[in-house]
Amino acid sequence: MANVVVELVASEPVRVIRATYSVLAFDAEGRLDPDRFENQQFALVESAVAPVIASSANESHPPVVDATARFIAQGGQWIPSPALARAINEAALGQRQYARL
Structure with a gap:
């Protein structure tokens, strides 16, 4: 798309x-899988917002990064x-x- x-x-x-x-996913009957698309869109937003939130945190150690959202978002692009x-x-x-x- x-x-x-x-x-x-x-x-x-x-x-x-x-x-x-x-990338749009379809089920076995050829219908759009809206849940997968929605999950990819939310993951895309999360991967864009996460660095901003991490940089605003006042921590003495580097943050541990959960890249799950990034991989889900990449699967939809x-x-x-x-x-x-x-x-x-x-x-x-x-x-x-x-x-x-």
């Missing part, structure tokens, strides 16, 4: 502000090839034709 945030000027797309890419990322951005900006489902 690609989430693309596009800036609009006068209702026209002008630039891609941000793009994120996620992917990085497209430069050509595919360009095609996604062009489609989001209306510069490329694509099949609509």
